[in-house]
Amino acid sequence: MNIPLIFLIIWLFEDRFLQYILCHRLPQTGIQGSKNHLRGTNEIDNIWLKNLATYNINTHESYETRNSKKTKHSIVKDTNTKSNGSFPSLIDVAPLANITANATCGTTYPGSDETFCKLGGSSQCSVCSDTVTDKKHSIAYAVDGDLSNWWQSPSLEQGSQYEYVTITMDLQQEYYIWYVIIKCAISPRPANWILERSIDGTHFSPWQYFVANEEDCWQRYGLLATTSAAANTVPADNETLCSTFYSKIKPLENGEIHAFIAKGRPGCVSSCTVVNTNELKDFTRARYIRFRFQKFNIPKDKYSSLSDPSFLRRLFYSIKKISVGAQCICNGHATKCKRSFDLKSQCDCTHHTCGNNCEKCCSLYNQKPWKEGTASTVAVCEQCQCYGHAATCRYDAHVDAHNISLNIYGEYRGGGVCINCSKHTSGINCEKCENGWYRPSDIPPDADEPCLPCDCNPFGSTGICLTHDTEFTEGGKVVFILDYYL
């Protein structure tokens, strides 16, 4: 035996040589090997004798299946979850609104007072002035919660255009609107007007018409009149009502108008706290509310007075308070709606949902697709199994269909894919290691630092090894081909 051959044999048994073979050739076929596992096993001999290992790596799926035995968790499924969705209670959102009116008494001719008189009782008269506090009748007074002040429109004496006055409320965000209540001030309720809704502030559609005469419903709006306070049953979720009940001339002051938007409609379940159909959701949903006043209420015996200018100053609209009963749009995932720092209403999301409207699952809860909670079903977002190595996951329908994502109950159910696995982990569940790293079989995937560097000789190696011991022993076929190096 000559000297070089002895050196060769010594070198062969040296660890580095094994590293050389394993680390160098494996990556070319997508092979990943763990040096630690191979050392001291029978396979080693085969490898360095045959000089090349072609590791036919198993599919992702089967690897996951093998691994599942080890990764089963002791977490038990929470069967105590409420079976119904959660819905916030109604809040009055009128005080949050940006409210505008296109005509206000005392602002018509800046600096000049406008005289008006009450329609009822003795002919009490006064003036509006935008510069004197207690003569001011700004529209903001309709939503300030103070019943001693009120908004008032210019009287008809100022011009015939003041029979048509529009008030617009921007609620700053969309809500489901359940009711709108108006409390009038020192004038009767309007005779004819339209309550409208809008999502974008440009396109408005009617919610309800209010008229003094039943014939006006048919003649002006082509609808049959509702004469009672509120219809007990409304045939369709999107039907626009025409009501005569709230346009009566009496009382001459402090009259109220109640507009119930969802009440009595098919999409409103028994107690009517949950909007149940998409049609009714569309119908009740609004960010903007508009009041289009179109006709004054005039006592019949006063019709002859309309030619008298001093009578015209008795005709105007006035409002003490507007209430808007609204429900935050939380998609069945919140029982509360809280006020955020910017004065917006924000769903207090539960069921691991996130977003202003609980419209998505929180970042680590995408094992199953997001679903809306309804009156009869709850849809809780499920946490992804990322072994504590990712803060985010996404739902992937393809992964779901192939049963390759492990859930926190140790089952291959759902489509959660962990994003940005940390600590050199990788894989759908952060259960693997990145190239160049491996996880020894005695280290669980949820260990703080599950992956160790491959420790391959940088000379003649790409540094990639089997990412997990089990890949070699339990896994795919290992094929050895004679290498030309020896």
Ligand SMILES: *[C@@H]1O[C@H](CO)[C@@H](O)[C@H](O)[C@H]1NC(C)=O
């Ligand atoms: C309120 O609405 C008016 C008219 O739409 C707009 O000009 C004004 O900027 C709004 N104000 C606030 C505080 O949003």
Ligand SMILES: *[C@@H]1O[C@H](CO)[C@@H](O)[C@H](O)[C@H]1NC(C)=O
């Ligand atoms: C207020 O706006 C409405 C349109 O919404 C218009 O028909 C009406 O004439 C306006 N009124 C005044 C006094 O400008």
Ligand SMILES: *[C@@H]1O[C@H](CO)[C@@H](O)[C@H](O)[C@H]1NC(C)=O
């Ligand atoms: C209500 O909805 C039905 C069906 O969705 C539609 O045909 C009808 O035009 C709607 N009616 C109104 C007033 O929007």
Ligand SMILES: *[C@@H]1O[C@H](CO)[C@@H](O)[C@H](O)[C@H]1NC(C)=O
């Ligand atoms: C769920 O809703 C149904 C009807 O929608 C009701 O009968 C039941 O009491 C509700 N259950 C819970 C837990 O709220």
Ligand SMILES: *[C@@H]1O[C@H](CO)[C@@H](O)[C@H](O)[C@H]1NC(C)=O
């Ligand atoms: C996934 O699992 C479900 C039930 O657990 C089964 O019905 C389905 O056939 C599986 N799909 C695949 C691709 O294995």
Ligand SMILES: *[C@@H]1O[C@H](CO)[C@@H](O)[C@H](O)[C@H]1NC(C)=O
């Ligand atoms: C993942 O990491 C990349 C690169 O660092 C970053 O751009 C991306 O925003 C991260 N994604 C998430 C969901 O954290």
